Amino acid sequence: MSTEAPVAVVTGGARRLGRHLCTTLAARGYDVVILYRSSEEAAHALEQQIVATGRRARAQSVDVGVEPQVADAFAEIARMEGRVDLLVNNVGNYNPQDITDLNPAVWDATLATNLSGAYYCCFHALPLMLAQGNIINIGMAGLEGIRANVRGADYYVSKTGLLSLTRSLAVAYAGRNIRVNMVSPGQLDNSVDLPPPDEIGRTVPLGRAGELHDVAQAVEYLLDARYVTGANIDVAGGYRL
Template identity: 30%
Template sequence: MWGLRGRHALVTGASRGIGAAVAEALAQRGARLTLIAREEGELFRRVDLIRRATGAEVQGIPADLTDPPSAEGALDEACRRLGPVTILVNNVGFVSTAPFLETGPELWWRHLEGNLMTAYRCIRRLLPGMLAEGWGRIVNVASTAGLTGYPYASAYCAAKHALIGLTRSLALELARKGVTVNAVCPGFTDTDLLRRAAGEVARRTGRGEEEVLGIYASRNPQGRLVRPEEVAWAVVWLCSEEAAPVNGQSIVVAGGEVLAG
C-alpha cells in the first residue's frame, strides 16, 4: 500500500527536520527524489544518507527558494534531470517570535516569503507538469498555527493561515484534473526550527530553553513533542493513490491539540 514507485517527488526544506523525514519516507515507498535546501553541505549529507538507507534515486539541488531566480533555476533543473515532478511537498518554513508591536514590516514579509511565497513559486512552476501527466499531489506543510493563534507569533500565524487558504482554494480549482492539494498541520514538533524559536522565547523571558520546550510539549494533550517521522507518514499517505479522494484538507498532527469546536 501507498506505493509511489517511479514517481518524481520534490521536497523543499529537505536537509533536516520534517523535510528530511518526509524525503526518507517517500524514498521508502519507491519515489525518485529531488531535495532542495539552502545549506549545501547539509543537503548533500542528507542525500547520501537517504540513498544509502533506501537505495532510492536521490538528487540534491541547493537553492534559496525565497529568491525567485534561484527558485526558478532549481525547479527547472530538477525537471531536466528526473522529469516532471508529480509529488510536491512544500516544507520551507520560517518563524521568529516577537510581540506584534515589535514585528516590523521586514520581519512580517520574511514570514510571508518563508512560509507562503516559497510554496506559491514551487506550485506555479511545477503544476503544469502535473496537469500534463493528469496526476499530481501537492502537500503543504503548514502548522497548527494555520488553524489557531499563538501569542507573539502573529506573523507566523498569518502566513500559515494564508498557506491553508491557498491549499483549500487550489484544491477546488484542480479537483477534476487529477491533482490533489492538501496540508499537514503539525503541532510543536521536535525540530531545529522549534528549538531556535524556544531559544528566542527563553532569551526574552529569562526561562531556560528546556523549560520553554516543556511548555510547548504541554500544549499537546499527549504531553510530548511530535516527532518528525510522525508528520512524514501523514504526508506519504496524502501522496498515495489510496488518498485520491482526500482533497483540500488540513490534517492535524498534534495529539489532539486543535479540535473543532
C-alpha cells in the same frame, strides 16, 4: 528525460522534518529532489544516503522566496527528472517576536518564504505534474479558527494564507487529478519553544511532543488517499483545539 519512478520534490529538505520526509519518501519508492538553501553539506550527505539505498536523489539549492530562482530550479527538474509527482512545501520559517516589536523586514521575509515561496513552487511544479499530482503543504496546528497570535503573527498569517492557497489549488486542479492538502504539526520535539516534559500536558492533551515520524505518517496517508483533497490534518496531540 522522464524517470520511471515517481519524483518527489521537498523544499527545506536537507535537515529536520524535511530530511525525515525525504528519507520516508525514498523508502516508499520516490526519487527525491532535495531543495535546500544553505545546508549544502547536509543536503549532499542526504543525497548520498538515499542513493545508497538504490533510489535516485539530487540536492539542489534555491531560495524559495526569490521567484526567478524557483523558476530556474524547476527548469532544472524538468531537464533532469522530467516530471514531478509530489511537491512538499516544507519551508516554514518561525522567528517568534511580539507583534509590537515586529520589524517590517522580518514580516516581508516570513511571507516571502512561507507563503509566496510555496506558491512559486506550486506554480512551477504544476506543469510538470503529468497524469496525476500531489501537493502537500506543511502548516501549523490550529488554523481552522482564526485566533490572535501575538507572538509569531507573521508566521501565523503565512500559514493561514497557505491553508487558503491549499484549498484554492485543490479546487482548481481537481480536474487534472492533482490533489492539494496540508499537514499541520503542533509542537514537535525539536521545537524552539517546547515546554519541559512535565509541563507539556498543559498545552498538549496527549501529553507529549510530536515526533517527525508522526508528521511523516500523515504525509504517507495523503499519498494513498486518492479521494482526499483540500484537507488539513493537524498532527498535534490535540494542541490548540
